[in-house]
Amino acid sequence: MRSPLLTKVLALALLASTVGTAAAKVPVTGRRQFNLIPDALMRQLGESSYKSTLADVKLSTGNENSQAIKSVGQAIAKAANQKSYDWEFKLIQENDTINAWCMPGGKIAVYTGLLPVVKNEAGLAFVMGHEVGHATAHHGAERLSQQLAVLGGMGALYLYLDNKSEMSNEQKAIVVAAMGAGAQVGVILPFSRLHEKEADVIGMMYMAKAGYPPGESVDVWDRMAQASGGSGVPAFLSTHPSEDKRQENLKDWMPQAKKRYERNKLSRNTQTTQWTSSDFGGSSGGGGRKNNDDSSSGSGGASSGGTRR
Ligand SMILES: [Zn+2]
DSSP states (O other), X not given: OOOHHHHHHHHHHHHHHHTTOOEEEOTTTOOEEEOOSOHHHHHHHHHHHHHHHHHTSOBOOSSHHHHHHHHHHHHHHHHHTOTTOOOEEEEEOOTTOOOEEEETTTEEEEXXXXXXXXXXXXXXXXXXXXXXXXXXXXXXHHHHHHHHHHTTHHHHHHHHHTTOOOOOHHHHHHHHHHHTSSOOTTTSSOOOHHHHHHHHHHHHHHHHHTTOOTTHHHHHHHHHHHHTTSSSOOHHHHHSOOOXXXXXXXXXXXXXXXXXXXXXXXXXXXXXXXXXXXXXXXXXXXXXXXXXOOOSOOOSSSTTOSOOX
16 A cells, blocks of 8 residues: 555655755754755655644643743744744643654644753753754654665665565564654654764754853753653653763864854843743643743744744
8 A cells, every 4th residue: 555645755755866966964063964855755744743743642832831932942943044944833741751852844842841851941942952953954864864775775665665575574664654654753763873963063053043051951961861860761862862972072062152152142041940840740731930030022032033923
């Protein structure tokens, strides 16, 4: 059985390979990557994953926390400067889930369980920037391209789709996941260490450009590690593997990030908002948010920026 989406995958991927669009450049780091998958296709996969994921969760809306996701998200979106993205920012009401993601095309979700870990707007800006970095660096498409290459390219995919495949179950799972058959590109499969470090750097640059102090990035990973000492590994770390050198890598890029921050820093203190785990301990919707900031700027984002819908 071949779905219309899968047929489109084949057609577009073949087209991409014949017109030679396989070499692309990653923003910020400038790394050259192998990418067979057209952006439009990844965005379509992202859209369908986004819709199917949101259908199964409870959203937290109309409160200060959901507003914070939106305003910080808009500031990061502005920094990422992706004209073709159709940004959306959702807060999912799951206090036990420490996670966040950004689908290709700019659909972002943050789980309420992440808020006590990021602790403040600057920490939130870093994690959202990191997620957006995975998307703008086309990590999902790159991973899919690599998997297709490993599997013998499109020939293997044809075989699989015709049910004549000798592929292992694991290989099939990779293709199905990557093809977005209800799957979550960039969510289910863990990113590589290279992709994690790259998303860290891009995220830190985005947060700095959006006016948030980049030093907070290092502290967020400290808190993430602490959170994993409790009841199991956070979902975030299972899809975003950690490593020892991660913070060193951030520190290597810190001088550049600080320069950007100095040019763009917000007039108000972005760390006065404090989310704590006690805010999210109960089953009450929304959770709490303490804000000592009496800034009159209104928006949590950088001035009037961000893509608005
Ligand atoms: Zn990541």
